[in-house]
Amino acid sequence: MRLNASEAERIAEVMGGLATPARVLILARLLDSPATVSELVTELAMSQASVSNHLRILRHLNLAAGDRQGRNVLYRLQDDHVRAMVEQILNHASHD
Structure with a gap:
């Protein structure tokens, strides 16, 4: 698959969104089921502001x-x- 510079930039931006453990934890948690900020705060032991x-x-x-x-x-x-994508990343990381 060939990409142009704009497409490559967008993909890099999305991949950069996964560059923090907190975001990976949130995405992994959301694999199980939808959650509110309060649930994520409790389950992931993070501050409300951070989540x-x-x-x-x-x-x-x-x-x-998000759905109100x-x-x-x-x-x-x-x-x-x-x-x-998240499932594949988690599966790939578990093969170390």
């Missing part, structure tokens, strides 16, 4: 999406492509 900031970046990169449910936002993986 919210990482989710903002993941949403910007179209890796996560009353007073809460339920975060999930953006789509099946993201799910497959």
Whole structure:
């Protein structure tokens, strides 16, 4: 597959979104099921500000999406492509 410079830049930006352990933990957790910020804070032992900031970046990169449910936002993986990508990355990393 040949890429142009713009496509390569976008892919690098998405890959850079995975460059922090916190974002990988959030994406891995969202593989299981959608979650609110409060659930992610509790389960991942991170601050609310940190989780919210990482989710903002993941949403910007179209890796996560949020659906409002009353007073809460339920975060999930953006789509099946993201799910497959995260699963492949986790499987690849476990083969060390």
